[in-house]
Amino acid sequence: MKRQHLKASTTSSLFISIIFSVLVVSILQIFADLLRSNQYLLIFAGFLSSLIFVFSLVIAGVVCQSMNWKVNWFFIIFCFIVANTIAITIDGIAMTTCSLFSFIELYLLYNLSSKVY
Numbered sequence: 001m002k003r004q005h006l007k008a009s010t011t012s013s014l015f016i017s018i019i020f021s022v023l024v025v026s027i028l029q030i031f032a033d034l035l036r037s038n039q040y041l042l043i044f045a046g047f048l049s050s051l052i053f054v055f056s057l058v059i060a061g062v063v064c065q066s067m068n069w070k071v072n073w074f075f076i077i078f079c080f081i082v083a084n085t086i087a088i089t090i091d092g093i094a095m096t097t098c099s100l101f102s103f104i105e106l107y108l109l110y111n112l113s114s115k116v117y
Helices: 010-030 032-036 039-066 073-088 092-116
Strands: none
Touching: 010 032, 010 039, 032 039, 039 073, 039 092, 073 092
């Protein structure tokens, strides 16, 4: 029996990533004072900001795929800068942890994509 992979369509991936990006940015900005109040919450804010990195990578991937391009280092660095810019609005620690989590997520995405594609 062959195992089937469930794949979302590119348009649904695009819209889900946009919605989640807006949702995460909204949560970060609404609860910014609360997130600044505790060291652990700053780390959590960095993790949430790194999710913006993943969602923006998905958005860049869908846009590049529609134009028959490949996602190269320019798009990865751009998404990284966007996520860190949002994280720095909370605190410098959030930006540092966002960077660390983003590198881990990039490594995991690379391994996942090399297995699937």
